[in-house]
Amino acid sequence: AQSVTQLDSQVPVFEEAPVELRCNYSSSVSVYLFWYVQYPNQGLQLLLKYLSGSTLVKGINGFEAEFNKSQTSFHLRKPSVHISDTAEYFCAVSTSYGKLTFGQGTILTVHP
Amino acid sequence: GAGVSQSPSNKVTEKGKDVELRCDPISGHTALYWYRQSLGQGLEFLIYFQGNSAPDKSGLPSDRFSAERTGGSVSTLTIQRTQQEDSAVYLCASSLGRGWNTEAFFGQGTRLTVV
Numbered sequence: 001a002q003s004v005t006q007l008d009s010q011v012p013v014f015e016e017a018p019v020e021l022r023c024n025y026s027s028s029v030s031v032y033l034f035w036y037v038q039y040p041n042q043g044l045q046l047l048l049k050y051l052s053g054s055t056l057v058k059g060i061n062g063f064e065a066e067f068n069k070s071q072t073s074f075h076l077r078k079p080s081v082h083i084s085d086t087a088e089y090f091c092a093v094s095t096s097y098g099k100l101t102f103g104q105g106t107i108l109t110v111h112p
Numbered sequence: 113g114a115g116v117s118q119s120p121s122n123k124v125t126e127k128g129k130d131v132e133l134r135c136d137p138i139s140g141h142t143a144l145y146w147y148r149q150s151l152g153q154g155l156e157f158l159i160y161f162q163g164n165s166a167p168d169k170s171g172l173p174s175d176r177f178s179a180e181r182t183g184g185s186v187s188t189l190t191i192q193r194t195q196q197e198d199s200a201v202y203l204c205a206s207s208l209g210r211g212w213n214t215e216a217f218f219g220q221g222t223r224l225t226v227v
Contacts, residue, residue: 032214043203044218090155094214099168100145100205104154 002027002093006103014111015083021076021106023091033074034092034100035065044090050074061085086110114138116219118204124225125194133189133222137206144187145207145216146179150200158202161187162209194226 007022025031035047048059055067065076074091091103117136125131137144146158157171161181172178176194181187191198201223205216 034215036218043220044205046215046217049215092216099157099160100207100214100216101157102147102155 002031002095002101004091004093004101004103006089006091006106008106009104010107010109012109012111013081016080018079019077019081019085019108021089021091021108023074023076023103025072025074025091025093027072027093027095029095031093031095033065033067034094035059035063035074035076036090036092036102038088038090038105040087047076047089081108081110083110083112116204116206116217118202118219118222120222121220122223122225124227127196127226128193130190130192131194131224133191133202133204133224135187135189135204135206135219137185137187137204138217139185140208141206141217142184142209143207143214143216144181145205146187146189147203147205148200149203149221153200155203158189191224194224196226199224199226 003026005024013019033050036044037047038044047063048057050057050067058064063078067074086109088105088107090105092100094100119134142163144161148156159179160168176192179189201221203221205218207214207216
């Protein structure tokens with residue numbers, strides 16, 4: 001079985017500051033990793049994904065994440081956030097079996 | 113279709129009534145998921161359909177919950193004898209299938225309110 005832990009339930013940050021949202025996972029098999037974003041009153045949208053290859057993956061809206069197998073982490077980063085990045089972010093993991101398991105979510109609030 | 117479609121978008125029901133929530137996945141997607149999202153609970157997995165395999169029902173919270181997927185396409189989530197704690201947003205997602213193709217596309221959800 002797989003599990004995902006998002007270490008911070010809420011992250012407040014000022015506009016134009018850098019941000020890191022942390023995600024750790026556990027799995028006994030190889031995994032595929034995803035970050036989804038949910039803006040207020042909207043559905044979930046894929047931000048980025050790691051399937052294989054380069055451990056640094058870039059996504060939409062200037063976000064990137066780094067897969068670290070030894071630390072079983074997939075932290076999400078952005079060097080400079082905007083007010084419009086205020087949303088809830090979910091880390092997820094799947095295996096070749098296909099079932100997606102999500103973390104509990106991190107609410108990112110960007111203050112002016 | 114262009115995306116995952118869920119209906120209704122909002123549903124208000126009286127405690128004890130049965131409700132049916134519908135999900136139309138993206139055409140050609142073999143995998144379909146139901147999740148529940150409630151305040152403070154994150155995304156709770158309910159059930160997973162993959163092609164013709166037996167569904168993974170391990171997330172269904174009680175026997176009042178059931179789901180079916182007809183013809184490998186449309187899915188219906190049924191909640192019998194609804195309780196107030198069933199109030200939540202029910203999200204459906206679909207994907208192309210296993211492994212590399214597990215990127216899930218989500219619908220806008222059905223907001224269920226049990227009064």
